[in-house]
Amino acid sequence: MISHTSLQWQSSDWQSILQTAIRDSAELLQAVGVPQSSLDTITGETAGFAVLAPRPFVARMEYGNPKDPLLLQVLALQEEIAPNAVGTTDPLEEQRFTPVPGIIHKYFGRVLLMTAGTCAVNCRYCFRRHNDYAQNILTPARLNEALTYLRSQRDITEVILSGGDPLLTSDRKLSELVAELEAIPHIQRLRIHTRLPIVIPQRITTELCQRLGQSRFQVTLVVHCNHPKELDVEVGLAMAQLKAQGITLLNQTVLLKNINNCAATLETLSVELFKIGVLPYYLHTLDPVQGAAHFAQPMGDSKQLHQTLQARLPGYLVPKLVSEIPGGASKTLIY
Numbered sequence: 001m002i003s004h005t006s007l008q009w010q011s012s013d014w015q016s017i018l019q020t021a022i023r024d025s026a027e028l029l030q031a032v033g034v035p036q037s038s039l040d041t042i043t044g045e046t047a048g049f050a051v052l053a054p055r056p057f058v059a060r061m062e063y064g065n066p067k068d069p070l071l072l073q074v075l076a077l078q079e080e081i082a083p084n085a086v087g088t089t090d091p092l093e094e095q096r097f098t099p100v101p102g103i104i105h106k107y108f109g110r111v112l113l114m115t116a117g118t119c120a121v122n123c124r125y126c127f128r129r130h131n132d133y134a135q136n137i138l139t140p141a142r143l144n145e146a147l148t149y150l151r152s153q154r155d156i157t158e159v160i161l162s163g164g165d166p167l168l169t170s171d172r173k174l175s176e177l178v179a180e181l182e183a184i185p186h187i188q189r190l191r192i193h194t195r196l197p198i199v200i201p202q203r204i205t206t207e208l209c210q211r212l213g214q215s216r217f218q219v220t221l222v223v224h225c226n227h228p229k230e231l232d233v234e235v236g237l238a239m240a241q242l243k244a245q246g247i248t249l250l251n252q253t254v255l256l257k258n259i260n261n262c263a264a265t266l267e268t269l270s271v272e273l274f275k276i277g278v279l280p281y282y283l284h285t286l287d288p289v290q291g292a293a294h295f296a297q298p299m300g301d302s303k304q305l306h307q308t309l310q311a312r313l314p315g316y317l318v319p320k321l322v323s324e325i326p327g328g329a330s331k332t333l334i335y
């Protein structure tokens with residue numbers, strides 16, 4: 001829907017759009033016409049994880065609907081701090097796999113490079129919600145250390161830009177980073193894990209697409225979309241620009257109770273993503289992170305849901321259902 005706030009970003013660049021993001025639960029409710037009394041919200045401060053919702057994403061929420069699946073992904077609710085809230089603060093034990101700051105080397109042949117410390121949207125279910133992002137900011141000194149590590153580990157063939165959201169980095173800085181990586185002969189592939197093309201599709205600039213298209217790497221961009229309502233014309237245009245540069249487009253989704261734990265929703269998501277050139281990759285079960293227990297659903301239900309998807313969709317439109325189990329050599333396939 002076109003909301004009354006749409007004019008605020010229509011002609012702006014992505015950085016300006018990000019600056020106008022909503023950072024407060026009450027303001028968010030007001031923007032989508034949901035009365036305060038219909039939901040038990042808390043502030044980002046109380047939650048220990050700021051509220052952050054960019055306006056292009058907010059504009060896709062249904063006005064007046066307190067159960068909107070986009071709204072509930074970004075609104076801080078009382079349930080996050082309920083006395084029975086379970087989970088840990090580093091469910092994936094990523095600290096163990098950090099050989100140098102900014103690198104997570106957990107699986108054979110591929111590493112995460114934490115390119116940016118923050119995101120353009122704060123998803124309430126995120127397993128990184130307790131991370132000290134500042135620790136992972138890629139300062140020039142850390143980048144040098146990370147590059148030295150990448151040069152020394154000759155079995156690394158793929159670098160995954162992660163974060164935070166790597167596309168919060170400016171086009172100029174990203175281009176410099178890609179050039180540094182291109183100079184390391186054993187790296188063959190570059191992957192970018194990002195939610196920005198969904199929440200602020202204006203981030204997909206011509207410069208970015210051209211730079212990635214010119215790279216010697218095979219480039220894959222993995223977006224993070226949880227619900228078909230997150231897709232609109234602008235997202236489609238962003239994907240088309242990337243596709244035109246020969247970039248492989250994949251999607252990962254987190255399975256979330258009351259958001260997308262429904263076969264029809266996930267079926268539509270796969271079909272709509274494929275229309276804009278994106279193939280489903282992973283369907284993640286929720287990580288047991290503190291503050292997100294209200295998004296969890298029993299594993300048996302997740303398996304059943306996945307079986308329904310398999311029965312309804314062509315094989316290439318069925319994402320792999322996976323869990324992240326600390327210590328595993330890969331993500332764990334769930335049957």
Ligand SMILES: *Cc1c(COP(=O)(O)O)cnc(C)c1O
Nearest residue numbers: 104106107110111112160330331
């Ligand atoms: C998910 C993940 C990867 C990438 O795994 P793929 O199965 O290749 O997508 C790499 N490193 C870490 C730490 C991860 O969590």
Ligand code: SF4
Nearest residue numbers: 119121122123126195
């Ligand atoms: S964009 Fe990704 S990393 Fe950032 S808060 Fe959302 S799920 Fe977490």
